[in-house]
Amino acid sequence: MSRTVTVGLDDSPESRGAAEWAAREAVLRGLPLKVVYVQERASRYVTRTPLLDLDGYRRWAERLTQEAADGIRLRHPGVEVITELPTGTAADVLSEAAGFAELLVLGSRGLGRLTGFMVGSVSLGVVARAERPVVLVRATEQAADEHAPDPAGVPSAATPFRPVVLGLDVDQPDDTLLDFAFDAASRRKAPLRAVHAWPEPPPSFYGFSGGAELHDRLEREQASLLSQVLHRWRRKFPDVEVIEASRCGNAAQVLVNESRDASLVVVGRRIRTGSVGAHIGHVTHSALHHIAGPVAVVAHS
Secondary structure: OOOEEEEEEOOOHHHHHHHHHHHHHHHHHOOOEEEEEOEOOOOHHHHOOOOOOHHHHHHHHHHHHHHHHHHHHHHOOOOOEEEEOOEOOHHHHHHHHHOOEEEEEEEEEEEEOOOEEEOOHHHHHHHHHOOOOEEEEEOOOOHHHHEOOOOOOOOOOOOOEOOEEEEOOOOOOOHHHHHHHHHHHHHHOOOEEEEEEEOOOOHHHHHOOOHHHHHHHHHHHHHHHHHHHHHHHHHHOOOOOEEEEEEEOOHHHHHHHHOOOOOEEEEEEEOOOOOOOOOOOHHHHHHHHHOOOOEEEEEEO
């Protein structure tokens, strides 16, 4: 069975933004789009309906899903759209759906510039469990946001894509993560900015003669490590322009700073068998909460 780009749908603005992003991604990948609405007994619709009108809820969910699918077909006439309305707990059903998808797309709510973005319990639970890539999309995301402005400075979806940004750990680079990021950049004909952060030495490091020279040497060594990791992938994807960004500082903050102009940010999540609770790593957690554009979380061993 062919994989799909799958999107989790509900009645929220962020869900509709995710569905539009997923449709555009399905076009880029030449894949069908599957729209999944999970019917939950504890949904907002059911709890505010007299006598828990489950039949009315099912009809409402079917209408919502069909209207979303019809709209996508009109705006993206080349995309095959499939709808599903399974029953269950959203996090469980969507985590399972991710296993059959090329990638799963979910919405993420914005809270403002200073506060960041809210990642709901469902989205966070799916990200922590899914073993396929999961992309979180903001409610306000538009196609033009992924592209550079036109020559007059006007937002446009007809201009080249902004860079794809990859957050990379050079000590433990993973092929699954690198392949996803390079492939995403190649499909978009966009540059790939590979971001690697290394920690600032302690203040005592600079308190002796030669500290500055040692810092410069450390900087060159870290940049060289990044180049070595990327060498094989440059050869595999010769069409992708690679921008190497080896920076000294807090890894999460460096990634957020380097992602301000990104069309897509790609981060990893190490699969931990037997771990308790949702654990996605502090850098990935920060990316989900503070990066404005779409963030892809790629699970890897």
